Amino acid sequence: MRRLVSIVIPTYNRPRMLRDCLRALALDPYGPKQVIVANDGGVDVSEVIAPFAKTMRVDLLDLPVNRGHAHARNEAILHADGDLLALCDDDDILWPGHLGRMVQGLREQPDALFFSDAEIVTYTHAHGRRHPIARAPFSFDFDRELIRRWNTVIPSGVVYARKLHDEIGLFDEAMRDYWDWDFILRASDHAAIRRVPYASVLYFCSATGDNQSADRTSMARSFRRFRAKHGLGELPVSSFSGMLREAELDPYRRPTRLVWDGSLSAL
Numbered sequence: 001m002r003r004l005v006s007i008v009i010p011t012y013n014r015p016r017m018l019r020d021c022l023r024a025l026a027l028d029p030y031g032p033k034q035v036i037v038a039n040d041g042g043v044d045v046s047e048v049i050a051p052f053a054k055t056m057r058v059d060l061l062d063l064p065v066n067r068g069h070a071h072a073r074n075e076a077i078l079h080a081d082g083d084l085l086a087l088c089d090d091d092d093i094l095w096p097g098h099l100g101r102m103v104q105g106l107r108e109q110p111d112a113l114f115f116s117d118a119e120i121v122t123y124t125h126a127h128g129r130r131h132p133i134a135r136a137p138f139s140f141d142f143d144r145e146l147i148r149r150w151n152t153v154i155p156s157g158v159v160y161a162r163k164l165h166d167e168i169g170l171f172d173e174a175m176r177d178y179w180d181w182d183f184i185l186r187a188s189d190h191a192a193i194r195r196v197p198y199a200s201v202l203y204f205c206s207a208t209g210d211n212q213s214a215d216r217t218s219m220a221r222s223f224r225r226f227r228a229k230h231g232l233g234e235l236p237v238s239s240f241s242g243m244l245r246e247a248e249l250d251p252y253r254r255p256t257r258l259v260w261d262g263s264l265s266a267l
Contacts, residue, residue: 005030006076009037010076011040022035034080034081036076041065061076073087083163092156101198109194113160114159116157116196118139119260124208125206133207135262137256150249151180152243152252153181154240171183199258
């Protein structure tokens with residue numbers, strides 16, 4: 001019997017992107033799955049979700065106050081019924097077939113945390129849709145020393161056993177902008193971290209820089225808190241897209257299998 005995967009999606013005022021995210025999950029042949037959309041005090045998304053409830057289980061958590069996406073994820077985890085968890089940001093896409101590959105890894109290593117390669121997709125907005133204008137693979141081997149200097153694991157698409165949170169606790173809500181890096185560092189002390197060499201995560205970056213991580217003051221404050229928590233010294237400051245240009249990372253880049261055809265028209 002296939003194991004239930006609970007897919008955790010926090011969202012805040014991005015209904016069009018959330019729709020694309022859900023469309024891709026609806027097309028993924030893996031089942032059973034429970035999609036948990038945690039609306040973090042944003043605009044009503046019930047109409048966005050309604051069409052997908054006909055083909056897959058979608059639970060909407062309407063959180064009354066915006067408390068940040070780490071808190072929204074924690075609320076979703078507490079609501080989850082699956083013994084496996086998958087993470088996804090509302091503006092990213094898990095290309096169909098992703099869940100099956102990740103769960104297969106967990107069949108072989110039940111206590112590991114699996115992440116996949118990704119494509120960094122630069123896009124523009126027009127006529128209510130995203131239009132990709134550039135794409136580049138993001139594919140790095142996991143290395144315990146490297147992860148203390150560079151965050152080489154994109155959190156969308158990560159799949160792991162929910163019991164991991166029994167060992168390390170939920171996401172640290174004080175790590176507002178670096179919750180994912182903090183989580184991987186903590187998880188790596190308790191679980192093997194395994195890479196799946198398929199670029200089945202589409203990580204979107206706006207060509208106009210209007211994504212929600214653009215608050216540099218908040219990010220700098222979170223970065224100082226993150227470094228102090230883990231006893232890290234000075235670290236390079238870079239985004240996932242910026243890391244594609246970092247020569248220091250060249251020895252860790254690996255080939256990957258591309259699964260996306262470059263178009264979003266199927267969604």
